[in-house]
Amino acid sequence: xxxxxxxxxxxxxxxxxxxxxxxxxxxxxxxxxxxxxxxxxxxxxxxxxxxxxxxxxxxxxxxxxxxxxxxxxxxxxxxxxxxxxxxxxxxxxxxxxxxxxxxxxxxxxxxxxxxxxxxxxxxxxxxxxxxxxxxxxxxxxxxxxxxxxxxxxxxxxxxxxxxxxxxxxxxxxxxxxxxxxxxxxxxxxxxxxxxxxxxxxxxxxxxxxxxxxxxxxxxxxxxxxxxxxxxxxxxxxxxxxxxxxxxxxxxxx
Amino acid sequence: xxxxxxxxxxxxxxxxxxxxxxxxxxxxxxxxxxxxxxxxxxxxxxxxxxxxxxxxxxxxxxxxxxxxxxxxxxxxxxxxxxxxxxxxxxxxxxxxxxxxxxxxxxxxxxxxxxxxxxxxxxxxxxxxxxxxxxxxxxxxxxxxxxxxxxxxxxxxxxxxxxxxxxxxxxxxxxxxxxxxxxxxxxxxxxxxxxxxxxxxxxxxxxxxxxxxxxxxxxxxxxxxxxxxxxxxxxxxxxxxxxxxxxxxxxxxxxxxxxxxxxxxxxxxxxxxxxxxxxxxxxxxxxxxxxxxxxxxxxxxxxxxxxxxxxxxxxxxxxxxxxxxxxxxxxxx
Ligand SMILES: Nc1ncnc2c1ncn2[C@@H]1O[C@H](COP(=O)(O)OP(=O)(O)O)[C@@H](O)[C@H]1O
Ligand SMILES: [Mg+2]
Numbered sequence: 001x002x003x004x005x006x007x008x009x010x011x012x013x014x015x016x017x018x019x020x021x022x023x024x025x026x027x028x029x030x031x032x033x034x035x036x037x038x039x040x041x042x043x044x045x046x047x048x049x050x051x052x053x054x055x056x057x058x059x060x061x062x063x064x065x066x067x068x069x070x071x072x073x074x075x076x077x078x079x080x081x082x083x084x085x086x087x088x089x090x091x092x093x094x095x096x097x098x099x100x101x102x103x104x105x106x107x108x109x110x111x112x113x114x115x116x117x118x119x120x121x122x123x124x125x126x127x128x129x130x131x132x133x134x135x136x137x138x139x140x141x142x143x144x145x146x147x148x149x150x151x152x153x154x155x156x157x158x159x160x161x162x163x164x165x166x167x168x169x170x171x172x173x174x175x176x177x178x179x180x181x182x183x184x185x186x187x188x189x190x191x192x193x194x195x196x197x198x199x200x201x202x203x204x205x206x207x208x209x210x211x212x213x214x215x216x217x218x219x220x221x222x223x224x225x226x227x228x229x230x231x232x233x234x235x236x237x238x239x240x241x242x243x244x245x246x247x248x249x250x251x252x253x
Numbered sequence: 254x255x256x257x258x259x260x261x262x263x264x265x266x267x268x269x270x271x272x273x274x275x276x277x278x279x280x281x282x283x284x285x286x287x288x289x290x291x292x293x294x295x296x297x298x299x300x301x302x303x304x305x306x307x308x309x310x311x312x313x314x315x316x317x318x319x320x321x322x323x324x325x326x327x328x329x330x331x332x333x334x335x336x337x338x339x340x341x342x343x344x345x346x347x348x349x350x351x352x353x354x355x356x357x358x359x360x361x362x363x364x365x366x367x368x369x370x371x372x373x374x375x376x377x378x379x380x381x382x383x384x385x386x387x388x389x390x391x392x393x394x395x396x397x398x399x400x401x402x403x404x405x406x407x408x409x410x411x412x413x414x415x416x417x418x419x420x421x422x423x424x425x426x427x428x429x430x431x432x433x434x435x436x437x438x439x440x441x442x443x444x445x446x447x448x449x450x451x452x453x454x455x456x457x458x459x460x461x462x463x464x465x466x467x468x469x470x471x472x473x474x475x476x477x478x479x480x481x482x483x484x485x486x487x488x489x490x491x492x493x494x495x496x497x498x499x500x501x502x503x504x505x506x507x508x509x510x511x512x513x514x515x516x517x518x519x520x521x522x523x524x525x526x527x528x529x530x531x532x533x534x535x536x537x538x539x540x541x542x543x544x545x546x547x548x549x550x551x552x553x554x555x556x557x558x559x560x561x562x563x564x565x566x567x568x569x570x571x572x573x574x575x576x577x578x579x580x581x582x583x584x585x
Contacts, residue, residue, distance in 0.1 A: 054456065078458035090456075092449045103446050106439050107458035115435055119442045165457055 083167030296518030304512030307448030312374030316476030318495030321484030351473025392491025511563025
């Protein structure tokens with residue numbers, strides 16, 4: 001099996017007395033979609049925040065290609081090739097769809113300090129932004145102001161911005177939430193396609209989507225990992241059915 | 254005509270009108286417009302922070318005053334300083350002050366940022382007010398206007414009101430064009446991104462702190478440019494130019510004119526000075542003229558309530574109506 005691009009060990013985050021993420025150890029590999037599931041409040045978003053640098057961990061380690069990145073700021077981690085999307089849409093509402101993506105692509109520009117020269121004059125940045133919009137299915141909304149998009153389209157923009165930074169590792173926090181069936185389907189196909197060249201951590205409530213794309217599944221409850229393995233193994237795990245799913249039916253339907 | 258073209262045309266027309274004004278206007282009014290244009294530079298520099306970076310600084314008078322004191326203290330006492338070195342020196346002092354204080358204040362946010370920027374400006378105020386360094390509360394006279402020479406040839410004689418007027422106009426236009434250029438660059442786009450959603454900018458990989466610091470230093474240096482010119486115009490500096498009233502006044506100009514545009518603060522500076530002249534006119538307001546700040550305060554509140562985009566927003570509204578009317582004509 002390929003070396004993991006990211007590996008956490010005993011990763012823990014406390015909020016006062018609450019342990020939101022407790023001793024989580026997991027590995028993410030290029031070519032693999034690693035789904036993390038669990039009920040609301042299980043600590044999935046907090047785990048994402050720890051990996052992306054939005055929050056520093058209380059203890060434990062995060063290794064990105066052998067390098068310890070725990071506690072680094074989010075901009076450093078982003079520039080190391082980690083992209084993330086947010087569960088709660090986090091975009092530039094007054095900007096057009098294109099400008100949202102262009103700004104994301106600009107973060108990779110070799111010379112971010114160019115103080116003169118028109119921002120729109122960088123062909124490689126523009127191309128990257130257009131490609132991200134195309135991939136996320138937003139090309140037809142290019143010049144719309146983000147605030148005027150439907151909720152589902154804003155979710156697509158969230159993904160497009162993440163892609164425009166050309167990450168090798170994608171952390172997707174409930175990307176399908178709020179999307180219509182058509183966009184959902186499209187997004188699942190996109191995730192499947194992306195998984196070929198990327199490592200993906202997918203947090204998702206939609207079990208059909210999860211079982212359609214995941215190569216590996218981790219189940220969290222109350223901050224702890226209660227099961228991790230292939231979808232087949234997790235589906236049949238009695239611990240998962242007892243603690244989280246409360247019955248076989250949920251996992252199969 | 255495309256809106257961008259219309260705006261360029263309108264700006265050019267305004268600049269030409271301003272350039273011609275000393276040929277017809279009386280000295281009092283020419284000096285008044287000089288004061289306005291200096292304040293316009295000051296307001297544009299603050300708008301870079303408030304309107305384009307999302308940094309609400311309540312201590313911008315620090316740069317206005319510091320540059321004036323830099324000219325008074327660094328220049329020779331009984332001779333004219335050369336503008337070629339004294340202006341860059343004054344701006345460099347301001348840039349350095351912005352850099353050093355920026356390292357601290359930019360770590361705070363929201364109301365704390367407002368308070369800490371105010372605190373640094375007040376510290377400077379007391380340094381100049383309570384120590385002998387800058388002549389205490391009396392301030393310092395600048396006996397000679399700086400020279401503007403190329404070799405032995407005097408490019409302008411700043412003792413002449415019109416010459417100084419044209420220098421200030423050129424610098425105001427230069428600052429406008431410089432900021433327009435900067436804001437249209439990738440750097441400027443990043444600043445506005447930070448204003449709109451700082452968290453996401455950081456998550457996208459932008460070193461947000463450094464961008465904010467660069468903006469803060471640039472705004473400080475340009476604020477210093479305006480303070481230098483004001484010190485030249487009035488021929489003396491005293492701690493009042495560093496006071497929080499001054500920081501408040503420039504903030505009002507930005508709000509009045511409309512933040513987030515470059516011509517807004519210029520309009521704001523004009524409106525502010527004209528209103529100040531009007532409200533303090535005894536013939537019009539009698540005993541109330543002494544309390545012009547009260548009327549100004551009320552006026553600003555009304556603008557903030559009914560014109561959140563300021564005068565610039567009003568212009569844009571008319572502009573859009575014109576466009577709509579034109580479109581209708583063309584189609585109908
Ligand atoms: N910034 C925070 N401060 C305090 N508690 C938090 C914070 N973020 C999350 N939590 C708590 O941590 C727990 C896990 O939350 P979260 O990671 O959002 O779960 P999930 O994404 O799995 O629904 C919840 O109990 C939540 O209330
Ligand atoms: Mg969540």
